[in-house]
Amino acid sequence: MDVLWLGLLGLLLTGWSVLxxxxxxxxxxxxxIGRSGPERRLLLTAIGPFLLGGEVWLVAAFGIMIGAFxxxxxxxxxxxxxxxxxxxxxxxxRDIGIWFRSRRCSRAWQRGWETIVVLASTAxxxxxxxxxxxxxxxxxxxxxPGVETLIGPYSLLWGAVVVAVFTLHGAVxxxxxxxxxxxxxxxxxxxxxxxxxxxxxxxxxxxxxxFSVDLARxxxxxxxxxxxxxxxxxxxxxxAGERDRWAYVCTAVAAAAPVLAAGLATSPRLLDGIAASGTxxxxxxxxxxxxxxxxxxxxxxxxxxxxxVGVGSAVFF
Amino acid sequence: MSVLDLSRLQFALxxxxxxxFVVLTLGLAPxxxxxxxxxxxxxKEIHERLTRYWGQLYIVNYAMGIVVGLAxxxxxxxxxxxxxxxxxxxxxxxxxxxxxxxxxxxxTFLGMWIFGWHRLxxxxxxxxxxxxxxxxxxxxxxxxxxxxxxQEPVGHVIEDGVARIDDFGALLTNQxxxxxxxxxVPVCLLTGSVVMVGxxxxxxxxxxxxVDFFRRSLRVAVVVGAVAAVFAVGNGYAQFGYxxxxxxxxxxxxxxxxxxxxxxxxxxxxxGDWTPPTWIxxxxxxxxxxxxxxxxxxxxxxxxxxxxxxxxxxPARLRRFWHRFYVWTLPWPFVVVACGWLxxxxxxxxxxxxxxxxxxxxxxxxxxxxxxxxxxxxxxxxATLAVLDWWLIARLARxxxxxLVLGSDGAGRGLGTPGGEAELVLAERS
Numbered sequence: 001m002d003v004l005w006l007g008l009l010g011l012l013l014t015g016w017s018v019l020x021x022x023x024x025x026x027x028x029x030x031x032x033i034g035r036s037g038p039e040r041r042l043l044l045t046a047i048g049p050f051l052l053g054g055e056v057w058l059v060a061a062f063g064i065m066i067g068a069f070x071x072x073x074x075x076x077x078x079x080x081x082x083x084x085x086x087x088x089x090x091x092x093x094r095d096i097g098i099w100f101r102s103r104r105c106s107r108a109w110q111r112g113w114e115t116i117v118v119l120a121s122t123a124x125x126x127x128x129x130x131x132x133x134x135x136x137x138x139x140x141x142x143x144x145p146g147v148e149t150l151i152g153p154y155s156l157l158w159g160a161v162v163v164a165v166f167t168l169h170g171a172v173x174x175x176x177x178x179x180x181x182x183x184x185x186x187x188x189x190x191x192x193x194x195x196x197x198x199x200x201x202x203x204x205x206x207x208x209x210x211f212s213v214d215l216a217r218x219x220x221x222x223x224x225x226x227x228x229x230x231x232x233x234x235x236x237x238x239x240a241g242e243r244d245r246w247a248y249v250c251t252a253v254a255a256a257a258p259v260l261a262a263g264l265a266t267s268p269r270l271l272d273g274i275a276a277s278g279t280x281x282x283x284x285x286x287x288x289x290x291x292x293x294x295x296x297x298x299x300x301x302x303x304x305x306x307x308x309v310g311v312g313s314a315v316f317f
Numbered sequence: 318m319s320v321l322d323l324s325r326l327q328f329a330l331x332x333x334x335x336x337x338f339v340v341l342t343l344g345l346a347p348x349x350x351x352x353x354x355x356x357x358x359x360x361k362e363i364h365e366r367l368t369r370y371w372g373q374l375y376i377v378n379y380a381m382g383i384v385v386g387l388a389x390x391x392x393x394x395x396x397x398x399x400x401x402x403x404x405x406x407x408x409x410x411x412x413x414x415x416x417x418x419x420x421x422x423x424x425t426f427l428g429m430w431i432f433g434w435h436r437l438x439x440x441x442x443x444x445x446x447x448x449x450x451x452x453x454x455x456x457x458x459x460x461x462x463x464x465x466x467x468q469e470p471v472g473h474v475i476e477d478g479v480a481r482i483d484d485f486g487a488l489l490t491n492q493x494x495x496x497x498x499x500x501x502v503p504v505c506l507l508t509g510s511v512v513m514v515g516x517x518x519x520x521x522x523x524x525x526x527x528v529d530f531f532r533r534s535l536r537v538a539v540v541v542g543a544v545a546a547v548f549a550v551g552n553g554y555a556q557f558g559y560x561x562x563x564x565x566x567x568x569x570x571x572x573x574x575x576x577x578x579x580x581x582x583x584x585x586x587x588x589g590d591w592t593p594p595t596w597i598x599x600x601x602x603x604x605x606x607x608x609x610x611x612x613x614x615x616x617x618x619x620x621x622x623x624x625x626x627x628x629x630x631x632p633a634r635l636r637r638f639w640h641r642f643y644v645w646t647l648p649w650p651f652v653v654v655a656c657g658w659l660x661x662x663x664x665x666x667x668x669x670x671x672x673x674x675x676x677x678x679x680x681x682x683x684x685x686x687x688x689x690x691x692x693x694x695x696x697x698x699x700a701t702l703a704v705l706d707w708w709l710i711a712r713l714a715r716x717x718x719x720x721l722v723l724g725s726d727g728a729g730r731g732l733g734t735p736g737g738e739a740e741l742v743l744a745e746r747s
Binding site for chain 2: 093
C-alpha cells in the first residue's frame with residue numbers, strides 16, 4: 001500500500017517533469033528560439049493548450065503529498081522554506097507572464113513579460129533541482145539543513161542539471177510544435193542544451209561519491225543517471241535526423257530522470273512521512289479509481305492538440 | 318509582530334486574494350456555459366459573441382485565481398506544521414481529493430476549452446465548459462469540507478495526540494461545510510451578476526451601439542442575481558442554526574457574554590484568551606446589510622427588465638444616476654465576501670481546529686524575519702498582479718464585444734497585437 005502511494009506521487013511528479021518541463025524549457029528559451037515578437041507569440045501558442053494541463057500535475061503531486069504524506073510535506077516545506085518560496089514565486093511569474101504578455105499591443109509590455117517568462121521559466125526548474133539535490137542529501141526531521149547544504153555546490157549542481165534537461169526538452173518540444181519550416185529555429189538550443197546536460201550529468205555522477213552523499217539506494221539512481229545520459233545522446237542524434245517525435249520521447253526520459261533518481265535513492269525516508277493506514281485506505285477508495293480517468297482525459301488533450309501550430313490554431317496566450 | 322501573527326497575516330492575505338478571483342470565476346462560469354449552450358443550439362452570431370465576450374473576462378480573471386491558489390496550496394506546509402502533524406491525516410484527505418479529482422480535471426478541461434475553438438465539435442466544446450463548471454464547484458465542495466473540519470472537527474478520533482479519520486461520511490456532511498457551501502455558491506453567482514450589471518451599465522452610459530448585446534447580458538445577469546440573492550441571504554441566516562459558541566461571539570456579543578464564555582473555556586482548557594477579537598464584529602452587520610440591499614436591488618431590477626426599462630426608463634437623469642451607481646458599486650460584493658472569510662477564519666480564533674488545536678500550537682517554528690520576508694515577497698507580488706489583472710479585465714470589458722480575444726484564430730486585432738502579428742507569421746507559411 002505504502003509503495004503504491006509513493007508510486008502515485010512518483011507518477012505525478014514524472015508527469016509534471018515531462019509535460020510542464022517542456023513548457024518551462026520552451027519558456028526559458030522563448031527569446032532565443034523566437035527572434036521577433038510574432039515568433040514568440042507563435043511559441044506561446046505552441047505552449048498554449050499544454051500549460052494548464054501540464055502544471056496541474058505538480059499541483060496534484062503536492063495535493064497528494066498533503067493527503068497521503070502529511071509528515072513528509074511538513075518536513076520538506078519547513079526544511080527547504082526559501083527554496084519552496086522561490087519555486088512558488090517563479091511558478092506564479094511564469095504563468096502570469098504567459099497570460100499577460102499578449103494582452104496589450106505595447107512592445108515594451110510584451111518584451112517585459114517575455115523577459116519575466118524567460119527568467120521565471122529558468123528559476124522554477126532551478127529551484128526544483130535545488131530541492132531534489134537537497135532531498136538526496138537527506139531530509140531533516142523537524143529541522144533545517146545549513147546554508148552550505150541548502151545552496152551548497154552539490155545542490156546547485158542539481159539545479160543546473162534540471163535547467164539543462166528541461167531546456168533541451170523544451171527546445172525539442174518547440175521543434176515538434178512549430179510549423180515545419182521554422183523547426184530549425186530550435187536546433188541551436190537543442191545542440192547547446194544537449195551538450196550542457198551531458199556535461200552536468202557527468203559531473204553529478206562524479207560529484208555524488210566525491211561529496212560522499214549517502215544514498216539509501218544508490219543503484220537505481222546510478223542506473224537512472226546512465227539512462228539519462230543515453231537519452232540525451234540519443235535525442236540529439238534523433239533530432240539531427242529530423243525524427244522529432246522520437247527525440248521528444250528521449251528528452252522526456254531525461255527530464256523525468258532527476259526526480260525519479262532522487263525519489264528512488266531516498267524512498268525509505270520519503271515513506272517515513274506517510275499518512276495513517278485509515279487515511280490511505282480512504283484515499284484509495286476515493287481517489288485511486290479516478291487515476292485512469294485523469295490519464296485518459298490528459299491523453300484526449302494531447303491527441304486533440306497533437307498537430308503543429310498553424311492557420312486555424314486558437315490563439316490566446 | 319510575532320511569527321504567529323505574520324503567519325496568520327500571510328495566510329489571510331493569500332486566502333482572501335485567492336477568493337476575490339475565485340468568487341468571480343465561480344459566478345461567471347455557469348453564465349458563460351449557459352451562453353455557449355444557447356450558441357450551440359441556435360448557432361446565432363449574437364450568442365457566440367456573448368460566450369466569447371464574457372468568456373474572455375472569465376478566463377483573464379481565472380489566471381489570478383489559479384496562481385494565488387498555487388501559493389495557497391503551500392501555506393499549510395510552509396507555516397502550519399503543527400496542523401499537519403495533528404490533523405494532516407484528516408484534513409489532508411479532502412484537500413488531496415480536491416487537487417486530484419476536481420482541480421486536475423478542471424485545469425485540463427479549461428485548457429482544452431480555451432484552445433479547442435475551431436478544432437472541437439461544438440457540442441464537445443460546449444460539454445467542456447460545463448465540465449469546467451462542474452469540476453470547479455466540486456473543488457469548492459472539497460475545500461469547504463476541509464474548512465468545515467477546522468470550524469467543527471467531526472468524524473475523527475484522537476490517538477496518541479494525532480487526529481485520525483473515523484467517519485468520512487460525517488466529514489462530508491458536516492453542517493459547517495454544507496451550510497457554508499450553500500451560502501457561498503449563490504454569493505458567487507450574485508457577485509458575477511453584480512459585475513455583469515455594472516459592466517452593462519457602463520456601456521449603456523456610453524451610449525453603446527451594441528444595445529441588443531448588453532440587454533441580453535443584463536437579462537441573464539438580473540435573473541441569476543435575483544434568484545441567487547434570495548439563496549445567498551437565506552442560506553446566510555440559516556447558518557445561525559449551527560454556529561459554534563466562539564463564532565456567536567464574533568458576530569458581536571456583550572461584554573458579559575464574552576466573560577462567561579472566557580470563564581467556561583478557562584475551566585476546560587486552562588488560562589489564555591479564548592475569545593475571538595472584538596474588532597471582527599464589524600463584519601457581520603456589513604454582510605447582513607449588504608445582502609439585504611442586494612436582495613432589494615435585484616428584486617427591483619427584475620421589474621426594469623420589462624420593456625427594457627433598464628436602459629429606456631425616464632427621466633434620463635435618474636436612469637443615468639442608477640447606471641453610475643451600478644458602475645461605482647461594482648467592487649462592493651468583493652469587500653463583502655472578504656468580510657465573510659474574515660468572520661469565518663478570524664472568528665474561530667484562537668483555534669485553528671475548533672476546540673482542539675490553537676493557532677499558537679499549530680504554527681511552524683520559523684523565525685519572524687523569515688516569515689516577514691516571504692510575506693513581503695508574496696504581498697508585493699499579489700498586490701501588483703491583482704491590480705494589473707483587474708486593469709486588464711477592465712480594458713477588455715470596456716472594449717465591448719469587438720476584437721474578442723477568446724476563440725481568436727490569429728486574425729485581426731483580436732490578437733491584442735499590432736496588425737495581427739501571429740497571423741503574419743502563420744500566413745507566411747501558406
